[in-house]
């Protein structure tokens with residue numbers, strides 16, 4: 001193949017892409033849709049349930065303050081600290097629950113695997129940035145809030161290439 | 166009167182013609198490592214690679230964590246290829262603890278690691294494009310990589326650093342409709358990468374810059390102990406997936422890609438051709454996979470390995486990647502040694518660059534499929 005022919009073919013293959021749809025995700029306006037409500041774990045079977053590993057959610061009515069999540073995280077990121085909570089529960093005599101520092105968490109989800117009482121899951125919420133480091137520390141109260149997020153864009157494959165949405 | 170030098174200090178003899186260039190560690194073209202290059206005019210006289218700037222002490226860290234807690238930090242050296250770096254670790258720990266992995270988990274692991282190989286290769290190819298000043302070749306692979314990241318995110322819940330493979334299987338089962346989604350995106354990708362041919366691999370400008378530069382002969386490739394795509398580009402048919410099949414690779418239908426030339430062009434073409442094979446493996450694995458069943462063997466809490474050792478290796482995006490683990494009846498390993506392909510391929514640089522033009526340095530350096538962070542561990 002001649003050099004000129006090769007260059008023309010290369011240019012041509014680029015020019016064809018003028019008609020191809022844009023693949024880029026326009027992020028703040030569009031948000032990707034994820035599988036399920038987030039990563040969960042079933043201690044009975046020992047297997048997880050697929051989902052995004054985003055911010056955690058803590059169910060106060062199930063957490064017994066057993067500290068297993070905090071022990072699991074000790075060798076990973078030391079992101080979980082156990083703190084006192086005001087309300088007392090029958091199942092949580094010590095009244096301690098995990099508090100997670102998202103400045104340290106690496107979103108591995110191994111604390112979810114460690115929780116034997118179905119109390120700690122992960123959610124689809126990944127927008128956690130803040131201006132201060134202290135705002136990244138989520139107290140048990142903040143962790144109990146269910147995130148309110150709308151994500152609906154998926155990769156679509158059509159005749160004119162793949163697009164988001 | 167000559168000044169007395171302290172013992173052990175030597176003065177470099179200065180040659181009028183030779184100039185020393187430090188490429189890196191901040192240079193965008195070297196990526197956290199330094200190449201000390203001596204040039205005579207435009208020609209490289211000698212090259213001394215100086216890695217170690219991103220040493221993280223992964224091996225030492227592994228001695229203080231138990232077999233499960235080791236997972237997140239061990240995948241950090243190559244976040245784009247995290248399933249492939251965890252793979253030998255999981256295999257070795259399974260040998261130590263005597264765990265049997267369910268059949269379905271083996272297939273899922275193969276799919277995850279092949280998807281990850283594509284993610285890594287596309288990232289590497291994008292950087293290769295920008296090394297050679299081809300910015301379209303940066304944008305295309307970086308965009309198409311999204312297809313695989315999307316699949317891995319559906320599988321494992323994270324876009325990079327999946328922490329998906331564990332000793333005993335995988336963390337979670339595939340989501341519903343994964344098979345269909347995977348096939349659709351992999352099929353599209355196979356059509357899509359054919360377009361890379363005209364714009365990059367058949368592009369005369371690229372061929373002139375890479376063909377015939379940095380030739381590594383077959384004997385040298387074996388003598389220097391190279392691995393992965395570098396070895397296969399020099400005509401040695403060696404792929405651990407074929408030669409030492411682990412998990413279910415022996416049941417799957419794929420071929421090893423080998424080229425004879427041994428130049429930068431061949432080294433950059435091999436990973437590209439292997440992406441087609443990866444797509445083939447993924448599709449074949451999806452077909453042959455048991456449709457249901459357990460995906461993870463339940464481990465005891467804090468499992469202990471006996472007085473034993475295990476060594477397992479896999480074919481990663483950069484060549485063979487091995488883990489040697491010694492245990493001594495404790496929940497933590499006694500010693501973990503990671504042997505990576507990047508570091509072994511680095512040794513070629515002084516040989517390949519001697520006598521090359523300085524302008525060919527980027528194309529030769531990056532064609533070695535070298536990942537600085539992995540080499541330093």
Ligand code: SF4
Pocket residue numbers: 072073076077078079080100104105106107108109110111112
């Ligand atoms: S996800 Fe991982 S790093 Fe984050 S709190 Fe849980 S165990 Fe710690």
Ligand code: SF4
Pocket residue numbers: 062063064065066067068069070097098114115116117118119120
């Ligand atoms: S979240 Fe789970 S593991 Fe953590 S203290 Fe509560 S019950 Fe225990």
